[in-house]
Amino acid sequence: MKKTILFLGASLVASQAMAYALLGNNWNYLPAPRVVDFTVNTSTLPAARIDAAASTWSVIDGSCFAWNNAGTNSKTALDDLSGMPADGNDIFRAGSDLTALAVTQSWYLTSAPGETIEWNMQVFDNYVWNDLAGAPPSGSYDLQSVVLHELGHALGLGHSGITAAVMFATIGDGVSKRVLHSDDLEGFEAIYDCVDDGNCDTFAYWQSQGGITFYATFPVIDAVNEVEIRRVAHFITPAADGDVETMRAQYYNANATPAIAHDGTLRTWIYSDLAGEPDAILAGPLDVTTDGFAAAFGAYDVVDLTPLNYSCSAGVPFHIVWEFLPDTEGTDELAILGTSGVSVGSQMYNEYPEAWGWWFTGRGDQVLEVDICYTETPPGNIVVVPTFQDLGRIENGMDVSGTFHAINTGQLDATVNSVAVGNPAHYSASAAGLPAVVAPGDSVEITVTFNSMADTVFRDTTTVFVDWDQAARLTTEFGVIAGSSECEFLTNDWVGAPDELDWFVEATGDTNILGGSWFFFSGGFDRPTPFVGHPYTAEGDTAASELYTFVDNAGLDNLQWGFANTQSFPADTREHFLLVYGVEEDTLDFLYGFDISDTLFWETAPAWGHITADLDSLPDSVAVSFFYGGENGDTWYIDDVEICRTPGPCDPIEITATKLPGNQVRISWDPFGGAEVSIYESDMAYDFGGGTLLATVDSSVGEYIVATVTNDGRFHRAEVDCFPTARATGPAKIREHPRQQDRLPVSSLRGLEAVQSSRDMMGPVMPAKTTPSGISRTR
């Protein structure tokens, strides 16, 4: 049974009133450890800043309360809780306000006003926000500081009267408040007071006297000899810096009949134990009223010692002295003491009527355990921001760098020892002056460089590690996409694990997916043309499906796809192709494809791979399909799809065909090095893949050929295969459609019913004739 203990010191209460304030509703009703999830609308707010703010609260005592970033949301407005159950705690940026920088609304049952059910945080969008790790410049408001303040509200704190506190009601531009003030910490502890937080030194009186020193002033009789101990001291040498917080006592009253009145005052001091300071009082006395710990057997009473305002330091000994002053003296009669063990006989408790102390004599009343607890000052906490940095496309051969900051969001110094990258073959990390002691709020700048390499890397990421005095932490992700700036992405969510922001393709069914069953999810990426999926069954041993994407006026020379695939049955028969069609009016003409059946499978967790497909010179409108044939269900994530005007390191090739007399044609080009040119004859403007090979030449040697063609009445052009040695070898090119479906009426796709998805379903819509931004034709 926990007893109510009231402060007598009015001045202490008055000083508290100016400090932190409590809202009244919080999460303390949850059992510890209280881990409260929230999500962030990362399209409007950088998660790194939010995480850094959340971490600052969570490191106070993660075993007691912690925020947890559980993912993303797409919220742009505050929630209405009338549609219970609660849908989670959200953070987003939207809207505007005249004076408020951010607002947090919290919901609770009116009948249970202390228990927060849900909160939503809106950061207003009409301000200049500093969402970087560095200090906010004048004129901008520091996002991390503001969110740190709002999360304080969300956990139950009101506004503080302390100007320097994070929870002070206002903040100016150019001001950073990323480190909690002691007043913020006290407010936190007032809500989430985990008494036994692992920092308690426990003293068992009767059960174990070894090593326990009692500091007694009057009168002293040891336990074996029937002692009366009126004042008790507990010697503490704290292992870490902290604040003396609570004392608790388990009191055993064996003589419950008659009931013993123990109402009175508990008076507490803190004494120094430093040499040369014998009995120097450091704090106190602090008087609290109590009912005398007359709790039931085995219960604890807790004495709040925080009004002593004593901060202890690691290794510096002190002791707490406490004395009980009963309201009623000398009235107790414990005529019979002890039931076993040492025979203590009778003890007259009114022996010293003027100083009726708190008796710990015999077996009648026993203090079984006394815990002196202190709250350790939150240690240093290194957080590295941003959590990822996407440098996007770089030109081949470039060295590019990104800057990160290892920030100490804790309350004590932290030492950063070293920095490293997870992929040293391609990246390097450096920071000046390591090892470095980082004060709270300060940071170490880390430079991560993507190194120029002989081979071309399509997409590449690394993790950045920071080793500091508490842990080697996996911190962040850094990546680049190497290649030509003449490319444009159809998707841009290329960092991180596969998710539903990618093109997500799932085929279901345990055996033989007759008719296919495509689900595709869209959203979160910008694509220039519709992405249309259709079930498609072809004759053959296995079923097949194709997922088409149409690209107009793309000027395709080069296509790169990033794939991640979870293959549940890798040993099964499968046929996976990337197929390219020309689109002319109502006809899809198969041009060629790439066999990717055996190249991109991950049997356990998805991991990204990619193919680079040289698509030659294609007509304006093409359709690229992902062809799946297999016996079992499969899941593909498609990302990093990009189209390029130039095929990576190859220069644009301008080819001219001039009709000569007879069946001769002169085909010329501007010479360039490093590529093999294959020239085909074709009777269609775009059907290069289906034509007849005329010649294969070294483009760096000759400037033209004269070839004999079979049909000189039609226009002829040439296909260029560009495979420079520096380029990764692409998948095998196929010239035949895997189902001999060389031509397919586009209108037939219209008649197919696209598979419904629970997300953003797009019907079988043919592409509009638009030119993707950033792509221009050069032919």
Added chain:
Amino acid sequence: MKKFLMPLLVLGLAAGGTALQRAVSDQEMVDLSQEIVYASVQEITYVYDHPTYPVMTQARLSIEDRYKGSAPGELLVTWPGGIKGEYTMKVSDTPALEPGDEGLFFLYDKEGTEALWLTGWEYGAITVENGMAHSHTFAVDHDDHHHHLPYGTVLARLENLISGEER
């Protein structure tokens, strides 16, 4: 625009204050406010048709003195939060007003409706009781954290700012 009003049987909201305001000077409080009035709260209601907030609290004020603007004898002031069904929504920096409360109100038209907003949220409502004003920021010397001060001090500060003497 006519709001859907629900008279309250149980009055008195929990104290608000869960947001962060930018630092606003006293002069800016005056400049940003279209109406500055001394008024008393006649009625508190909740409305549920706001496009952004699921529940809004509205106070009907009876004006006793007007220092800026041209408000009629009564006006509506609104702020987010309140009771909806069995739930209560507590919103940052909102005042805790009850019928009978009176004080100085800094108001502006945020949404083009008849209900005005408090400039600086709860800091735009300075309640006065027995001649003492409770102000969060206006006319407050933050060095001594003295938020209770004679209303005469607040009024003198206001009139100086309106007259431009402190510019």
